[in-house]
Amino acid sequence: MEEGKAKKKRERTTGGEEEEEEEGEIFQRDDAMKKRKKKTRKSDDDFDDDDANAAAYSDIYGPNASATFHFLEEHRHRVHLQKLSDILASVACQSSGINCDYGRFTNKPLVKKIAVVLAPGLEHKMYVDTFGALHCKNMKRIFRNRIEGGKGGSQCVATKSMNPTAKGATHARSILYNGGWASGAETKKKREAKYKNDEAAQAYRLAKEQAKAAVKEEGEGEAEAGDDDNNGALKKTAKNGGKNNKTSTTTTNNERVTTETKLLQFLRDAPRKLSVKSATLTAEDMADMRYPLPTLIKKKEKAEVKEVLKLPEGGFVCTQPAGMGVANAEYPEIVAMDCEMVTIETGLALARCSVVDDCGTVIYDKLVLPPTPIVNYNTEFSGITKEQMRNVTTTLEDVQKELLELIPSECVIAGHSLENDLMMLKMCHPNVVDTVQMYPHKRGAPFRNALRFLTERYLRRKIQHEGTHDSVTDARATLELVYLKLIRGETFGNDISENFEDSESLFDHIAKENKTRGGGLENECEVLVFETITNSNNETIGVSGATETYKCVSDDDVTMKMQMSMREAPEDMSLLCFGYLRELEDVLEKHALKEKKKKNKKAKGGDDDDDDSTARKEHFIERIEATQNLDSRVARIWDELPANSLLLVATAVGDSATLRYKQEEKWSRNRKFSETEEVERKKQGLQNWTDEEQEALNKRWDATQFGVALCAIKPVLEEGEEKRPLVPAAAWTNSQKERV
Known part of the structure; x- marks a missing residue:
């Protein structure tokens, strides 16, 4: 029998290089899924325990109870980006006593599943303005800006990044490594070891x-x-x-x-x-x-x-x-x-x-x-x-x-x-x-x-x-x-x-909590990471402690795998899915790099064949389409979540690529020049960084460092209530493109 398996395996590995890679990825994914299903398989005693737990929850919270979350009114204008991990830790590690001091939960023990979406590129001002109302309709439907009753609150908050020129992978590590779960003494011991x-x-x-x-x-x-x-x-x-x-x-x-x-x-x-x-x-x-x-x-x-x-x-x-x-x-x-x-x-x-x-x-x-x-x-x-x-x-x-x-x-x-x-x-x-x-x-x-x-x-x-x-x-x-x-x-x-390599990530802490708590499936939280890897953007978030990490070919692939993971997970299983979506970030990076090359060409006295107004229009249309795609993907993930599941969306920063290239331009124009370079600069009419440009750069910095965080828990549908349909992104007509 073992020889037959080995023979089949050899047969599968024959063929072209492309088939090998594709099949290898499929078998790897299938093996991972089999492991997860094997892990979630239970005995009759486990089912009896689950029924007892369900009955206990029903006695405490009621049969159709829903968990809720909102940001407190006094914090809804600004929360530091790295503090978002407190939301995740307070749910995934409830026994550790970690609290979220800027948000309020009700019926938190009912939350078993968490979906996190990191999608850099959408700044807070654009989301709450007309741009967000037109192109983020699904997210506006899911996450309410104002919550009536009590002391109020919101499911939308501005997040401040201390490093607005960084790329998304750095922001992911900033969120997942800067929580309050690891003490300074533990970090020091780990570093020394x-x-x-x-x-x-x-x-x-x-x-x-x-x-x-x-x-x-x-x-x-x-x-x-x-x-x-x-x-x-x-x-x-x-x-x-x-x-x-x-x-x-x-x-x-x-x-x-x-x-x-x-x-x-x-x-x-x-x-x-x-x-x-x-x-x-x-x-x-x-x-x-x-x-x-x-x-x-x-x-x-x-x-x-x-x-x-x-x-x-x-x-x-x-x-x-x-x-x-x-x-x-x-x-x-x-x-x-x-x-x-x-x-x-x-x-x-x-x-x-x-x-x-x-x-x-x-x-x-x-x-x-x-x-x-x-x-x-x-x-x-x-x-x-x-x-x-x-x-x-x-x-x-x-x-x-x-x-x-x-x-x-x-x-x-x-x-x-x-x-x-x-x-x-x-x-x-x-x-x-x-x-x-x-x-x-x-x-x-x-x-x-x-x-x-x-x-x-x-x-x-x-x-x-x-x-x-x-x-x-x-x-x-x-x-x-x-x-x-x-x-x-x-x-x-x-x-x-290096800021993160000696620290304990949130995923590490969850794994440690699973070991200390022990018990059945309901006491363990599985962590899955999905991130888009392309030839032009292959930097991984590199966070340790995840149960499985999947490298996906596109943002749609990330969305599909997150949906499948949530759909196939047993009802009582604790699960955290982290998805890194890069389309909007890549669009902004592409246009910022194009603008940089264009300026360098002008500085060298080259002719510019592109029309500025046409280029800006194309950039804006691509940015809108990428934002609408993000909105649609968030809605699809939300629709697949079971009731009492938490969804956190973080955009971290705005257009960090343009800000980064502007900073580089400032540095290059204010650096020390040789005598020959100074003569050449005077001939070309070039000058050092002006006060007006610095003021504009400061405004861009202030806008870029504020991303948006959206957090909500999916409610239990009442009897007779129907699920609200997904709002499709409107197709662009030629007349609409002309009006941009």
């Missing part, structure tokens, strides 16, 4: 211990002397005006071992989850971050047309391949660079450049004389003083020549906001690692974490404090952050997901 058992964390901890032991053997006095020698070398270079640079380099290369350099040496040799090459920025990333890059142009030579690289104008240079040109020195796999700037009449100018090798040893450290007199030394931010710069004669051209000899194009340069340093150096380099990209800001681009913040948070030490800045110290800190990322892996240091 994870750190203790993680091999990468052990490697980093071992490297720190080895570094401390090595320094202790050599004597703390020698370590302190090494720091003094390093500072003295820099001062000596400044006094000699950069003329005695050879002596300075020799001194710094022979500096005594310090804790930092010894640690970096051990970190360099520690086992890694990522390679340096995999962490380097792509050409697209470098272009987005405004790195100085050569452009490919066509050049006619005699009868042939060749493509050649053209460097940016204004004295830019490009690093050479090892062994070719001037790049003949031995080089490590990676170096770290940091530069300090002073202010001259035309803007910022390079004043100091420091480079350390893969062990943190200084291989280059020079003070640089700006082309015009210094207006402000920026000592608070640069650490550069008037005394240091008094006799300096080294020019930018000298630094460029020496760096081209020292760093070939194959060597990886690490830095923090390295594009600013390379722009000041007027140097193009193809292989770079940037800690800005390795440790993204929790609010996403264009926001950036400061180097001192990353150092204090992840390296547990302070730099740049009390007004002291040193480019060598900053370069070493940058290199250590890079090594730490390579050792710990891709997810380490990612604020967008």
Whole structure:
């Protein structure tokens, strides 16, 4: 019999790749459904217990009792997005005593099933305005804006997101990880246990211990002397005006071992989850971050047309391949660079450049004389003083020549906001690692974490404090952050997901509650997650603890599976279905990206073939259709829910994509520009971000951060009452499209 099953299985797995994938998905889904049905199968004793429970509920609440929920009147204008999890936890984990302090339940124990729909893109103002009345008719029918009687209330509330530029997956994690079910002590214990058992964390901890032991053997006095020698070398270079640079380099290369350099040496040799090459920025990333890059142009030579690289104008240079040109020195796999700037009449100018090798040893450290007199030394931010710069004669051209000899194009340069340093150096380099990209800001681009913040948070030490800045110290800190990322892996240091990785999700808490309560089926709550995954949007919510997670091909597929799950679940079974619908979010993202490309094309002097009014009309029509589709899907899920089931719809934010691109535009227009770029901007009539644009951006921010949350419990139909039909979305006629 077993051989027959194996033979059938082999027969099923033969055929084309497409058939394999389709059948594999079907069998996987069927197996999951069989497991659920097997889990819900009961004995006669279980049925007797259920009858007893049903009779007890009937005696307490009555045979046709209905549960209800509404947001309290004093909270209906604003609830923080992450607080929505309190609604879910108070129903799914009733024995834990979690309450929803901004809403009121009646007959809450009657609620057995919960459906949650996350659909980013519909802001609160649009929903309560005429737009919502016209295109959200089903949701308006299901969720009442005002509840009469008692102290009033509403089934609609505005939710405030602290991160309105984030995508939907981040909002899902924000809802499901920020409840009051996990205490700080439990989270801390979990984090400590994870750190203790993680091999990468052990490697980093071992490297720190080895570094401390090595320094202790050599004597703390020698370590302190090494720091003094390093500072003295820099001062000596400044006094000699950069003329005695050879002596300075020799001194710094022979500096005594310090804790930092010894640690970096051990970190360099520690086992890694990522390679340096995999962490380097792509050409697209470098272009987005405004790195100085050569452009490919066509050049006619005699009868042939060749493509050649053209460097940016204004004295830019490009690093050479090892062994070719001037790049003949031995080089490590990676170096770290940091530069300090002073202010001259035309803007910022390079004043100091420091480079350390893969062990943190200084291989280059020079003070640089700006082309015009210094207006402000920026000592608070640069650490550069008037005394240091008094006799300096080294020019930018000298630094460029020496760096081209020292760093070939194959060597990886690490830095923090390295594009600013390379722009000041007027140097193009193809292989770079940037800690800005390795440790993204929790609010996403264009926001950036400061180097001192990353150092204090992840390296547990302070730099740049009390007004002291040193480019060598900053370069070493940058290199250590890079090594730490390579050792710990891709997810380490990612604020967008790291805020949740050590916490307990709502689904984890439900699973824990199921174990502690024990008993029959009525005491357990099953959690199913459905999310749309497409080629253009494949980011998953990544929440742990779910019983099953289904990756769906479309929002209609998510809706169908949620309907099927609710329909097939036994009446007394506790079930939570979480669905992530992306159509509206994807429509907004597509049009925001189209608008961004259009503006970039205009800025480069290209012709715009599209009519602005036509493009806006098409965008608005697509947005309306996506909203109507969302309204229809919510209604279909509601119609399939059994009586006394709770439905929560959260849109989280409005048009986050447009807000995100507007923030990036503001950053790109307010960044530091080279002299050549400034001349080109004046020719094109471009200007920095204006006060009027900032005011408009603030208004957009305020509108986008307020999504809408809708919550209701399906009532029991009274005798003779008929189910209200679904309101179909009106088809668009040509005349209606013309009027938009």
